[in-house]
Amino acid sequence: MNPASPTTVSIRAPRIAGDERVLTKEAVEFLSALARTFTARLRELLENRRQLQVKFDTGHRPDFLPQTKGVREGSWSVAPVPSGLNDRRVEITGPVDRKMIINALNSGANVFMADFEDSNSPTWENLISGQIALQEAVRGTLQHQDQLTGKRYALNEKTAALMVRPRGLHLPDAHVEFEGQPMPAALVDFGLFFFHNALVQTAGGAGPWFYLPKLESHQEARFWNDVFLFAQQAVGLPEGTIKATVLIETLPAAFEMDEILYELRQHSAGLNCGRWDYIFSFIKKLRNDAASVLPDRAQVTMEQHFLRSYTQLLVKTCHRRKAHAMGGMAAFIPIRNDAEQNRLALEKVRADKLREVMDGHDGTWVAHPGLVQLAADIFDSHMRGPNQIERQRDDVVVSAEDLLRVPEGLRTEKGLRHNIRVGVQYLEAWLRGLGCVPLYNLMEDAATAEISRTQVWQWIHHRATLEDGEALTHERFRRILREELDGLRDTLGRERFDSGRFGAASELFERLSTGERFEEFLTIPAYSVLLEMTEGQPS
Incomplete structure (x- = not known):
């Protein structure tokens, strides 16, 4: 355990095999610098969330911000993405265990999002083992042998592009302390991955590319942009090397999509429809309103008006700013032991992905390698180029009422x-x-x-x-x-x-x-x- 001091991060955790490759003296110093620079500011942002929720609880409703009208109406666009991120028609996501990383990178998807957040249980072993595995994946050396079957797994010569999702801004990491308090988990995940891999990735023609979860405001996007500027300067990378896609998965963020893109415009890789968290956020933010009680989860489908409005507004907003508009996750998985149920599940996935590509999305998410080809076939049939950013959705007009309409059922x-x-x-x-x-x-x-x-x-x-x-x-x-x-x-x-x-x-x-x-x-x-x-x- 490192000795505690007001300006130094201390690791308070059991030893994990190989952790010396992650928790190097230099990496911990980098975490200390991130914590020292950004922790107090993050506390203020989280307090802003709390105060806004108090307003929602007493009847206030989200709306488009009058003070940022100039951003929404202005003529600007995000910086171009590197060639490795230009075609993202199928992205696969999953936790950061070795077998999952190998299978996802080998799946035929264009992108694999390695997830430290919602699909990862944050045990210290999972977190450190995930960082080790990603170090090896970046360097092309990752292998795995299944202890039960004896099967060996290794990376193909051609793999998906790698993106990483750190934990959300609200989460602490009890194993990493700064000033005697748990360090923000988002900075731990981002900091360790970036420090060990950014220079290796850029030398190989890729880059440090991220997904940012659960943002609620453009001020939070500005926070991440400043983290990126700080990190790039610390290791000697040019500004704009980092690219990040923001998941629009909270109700307040749906009213600030232009503003979020604007704050990250130098580092933006577009927006994504985080549909499941978005439904959760809709319930959470309007929780005190008896008129906003939802029907069964199974009835809150993407055809409901508030979800159709939010996804189409995302496409319109992104394409106006020359940014990727990524579709959401179909949670269905192949059903091995029931052919009829499997057929019905695949039909639902097919309909979901067809809706997305016809709406103008530039890519989509799947949760299982068995769905990669299905999604790819649909996007290949209807999206001839690497994306369809040129397709403007000027026909889409979405009001606050549209985004707040309670689903029926x-x-x-x-x-x-x-x-x-x-x-x-x-x-x-x-x-x-x-x-x-x-x-x-x-x-x-x-x-x-x-x-x-x-x-x-x-x-x-x-x-x-x-x-x-x-x-x-x-x-x-x-x-x-x-x-x-x-x-x-x-x-x-x-x-x-x-x-x-x-x-x-x-x-x-x-x-x-x-x-x-x-x-x-x-x-x-x-x-x-x-x-x-x-x-x-x-x-």
Whole structure:
């Protein structure tokens, strides 16, 4: 453990094999410089979020900012992206374990987004092992041998371009302290990857390219832009070398897309429709409004007006600024043991990707290598060039009312039970160190789990009436939770259930769903439980 001082980062974590390759003296000094320069400013930005939520809770609604009207109406564009990012028609995403990285880079996708965020459970072992694996991937040496099957995995000669998503600005990393407090996890993930790999990537004709999650304002985009300027200067790279795509996955950010692009215009690689977190944010930001209670998660599809409005506005905004407009994730995965269900799932993916390319998106996301070719075929058929940035969507006119229109549909006990099953099982896996979990033929991550628990909280908080005419009360929820836990024990088997972490997961899910105070992110209280279960509190 490094000695603590007011200006130095201290590592408070168990040793991980190979961590000396990541936590070098120089890398830790770079983290210290990032923390010293940006931590106080980030605290102010998070306080701004809190104050804005107070306004939402008392009836204020998001709107386009009058003070930035000049940016929205001005004639400007983002800097061109390098050739390696010009064609992004299919991007695959996943956590940073060695096998996943190899399979994703070899998948035939144009881009692999290595994810330290929603599909990664942030154990120290996962984080450090992920950084080691990415170092090897950048240098083309990454290999893996499956201990169960003996199968060996190695990188192909031609691989997808690599992008990295650090954790969100709201998350701490308890293992890395600055001034006696956990350092912002976003700076830890970004800093370690950038420091070790940026110069190697640029020497090989690629670059340090990132995805930025859960931004809520253009001030937060400005924060990241300044981080990029600082980092590039620190290692001697020209300004604008870093490129970053911002996920528009919060309700406030949907009203500041022009402004976010403008702040990052030197470093921008466009915007992405983070649809699942966007639904979660819609519920969260309007949580006190009884008129904004959503129907079943399964009914909140991309055809709902508020989602159609947001995705088409994103395309229009990006193309006006000569930036990529990336589509979202279809969470369906191939179903190996049921041909008919697999056919239906693939049809839904096909329809989703066809809608995106016809709307003007320049690329899309998949969660499984088995869907790469399907998505590629659709984009190849309708997008002849590397992108369709030249396609302006002047026909799109979106108002604040369009973005805030509450989706229509039913609230059902079936939907409630599905939310409970997904939420509990995802949290149980997350507490075992798994952040990306196939459940009921969908790939679930923290974003979809957030929808599950947030929706239950919203229904209980507003005593929403379900389709049977009965309100959802605390008592009804707890009875159904017990029934679903009994069902999972029967389905999974007592041994698997009792040896897992279902007790902690169900307790956490219940607390998040019934608490009087809404918890902003499930991963914050879950992180404390994760640390205790996987390694004890860092010391």
